[in-house]
Amino acid sequence: MTEKADPVTDPDCLFCKVVAGDIPADVVHESDTTVAFRDIEPQAPTHVLVVPRAHHADAAALAAAEPTVLVDLVDAAAAVAKADGIADDGYRLVFNTGASAHQTVFHAHLHVLGGRTMTWPPG
Helix, strand or coil: CCCCCCCCCCCCCCHHHHHHCCCCCEEEEECCCCCEECCCCCCCCCEEEEEECCCCCHHHHHHHHHHHHHHHHHHHHHHHHHCCCEEECCCCEEEECCCCCCCCCCCCEEEEEECCCCCCCCC
């Protein structure tokens, strides 16, 4: 039987440090491939970041390298929405990919936003 390799991490990455437990976070959901924690600058009553345990610079890199983990992020987001009681009213999922899209931490992450009415267009 082959053992699963440890996920690739970046020792300088903020979210890799959160995943490793080196930086405290309000973790609300975990799976074998994901960690979800509350954003420290929430933009809605529910604002949770769902990150893969392995380091990938952005959503496009994650999709290319581990497409099933991208699905795991969305599944984790649904679990967060259900746990926070926003699943029935609706919630927004956002990937910021690249600096021009306001990605500030270059570790793929999915924002789960809800608990208030969202406007359109975003941003």
